[in-house]
Amino acid sequence: MSRILIVEDELSIAELEKDYLELSGFKVEIANNGTEGLSRALSEDFDLLILDVMLPGVDGFEICRQVRETKDIPIIMVSAKKDDIDKIRGLGLGADDYVTKPFSPGELMARVKAHLARYDRLTSEAVPKNDILEIRGITIDKTSRRVTVNGVEKPFTVKEFDLLTFLAEHPNHVYTKDELFEQIWGMESMGDVATVTVHIKKIREKIEADTSNPQYIETIWGVGYRFKL
Ligand code: CA
Numbered sequence: 352m353s354r355i356l357i358v359e360d361e362l363s364i365a366e367l368e369k370d371y372l373e374l375s376g377f378k379v380e381i382a383n384n385g386t387e388g389l390s391r392a393l394s395e396d397f398d399l400l401i402l403d404v405m406l407p408g409v410d411g412f413e414i415c416r417q418v419r420e421t422k423d424i425p426i427i428m429v430s431a432k433k434d435d436i437d438k439i440r441g442l443g444l445g446a447d448d449y450v451t452k453p454f455s456p457g458e459l460m461a462r463v464k465a466h467l468a469r470y471d472r473l474t475s476e477a478v479p480k481n482d483i484l485e486i487r488g489i490t491i492d493k494t495s496r497r498v499t500v501n502g503v504e505k506p507f508t509v510k511e512f513d514l515l516t517f518l519a520e521h522p523n524h525v526y527t528k529d530e531l532f533e534q535i536w537g538m539e540s541m542g543d544v545a546t547v548t549v550h551i552k553k554i555r556e557k558i559e560a561d562t563s564n565p566q567y568i569e570t571i572w573g574v575g576y577r578f579k580l
Pocket of ligand 1: 359361
């Protein structure tokens with residue numbers, strides 16, 4: 352749930368804004384002077400600020416400027432004076448939007464929702480996503496190196512994981528055992544291609560419902576293996 356701070360000294364306006372925002376499912380708190388507003392905006396985790404310009408203590412311009420130095424949350428400024436809007440624009444304070452009093456609660460609500468949606472998109476894009484392959488019930492998470500089969504996690508050794516991932520990333524391509532050995536174990540490795548057969552067998556035991564009739568890794572007799580698309 353998004354948490355919103357309203358910094359507003361006129362209690363009737365603050366309460367009106369709060370009521371509307373709460374009806375839309377937001378968690379809303381009010382600071383009724385600039386000093387409290389600034390300190391809470393800086394020290395607490397809010398998702399959006401609604402900031403009146405004329406405030407006792409620190410004014411809205413200064414709060415906006417200081418918050419913007421450390422936080423990129425949306426800031427909507429509110430003012431009764433047309434001149435203030437020009438100032439907000441001109442000063443480059445980093446406010447995302449502004450509304451003039453009197454405003455309709457619906458107008459403010461629409462802006463709050465639009466800015467929160469945009470901010471959500473930005474922050475969710477910033478979180479790195481795991482690199483995941485999904486093939487008919489099998490999920491291979493390359494980032495966390497975990498494999499689940501129909502939702503159940505299966506333990507994979509390093510080489511089993513590498514071999515399954517390699518095949519799954521190249522579906523419909525037939526590889527010889529020599530090619531797979533070279534790819535996964537490397538040319539310099541000791542061992543022989545029988546290792547590939549053993550690993551394929553172990554992988555099938557983990558991912559196939561019926562190992563005698565494999566649905567994922569097919570044996571191409573006399574050639575090698577292929578991951579079915
Ligand atoms: Ca005011």
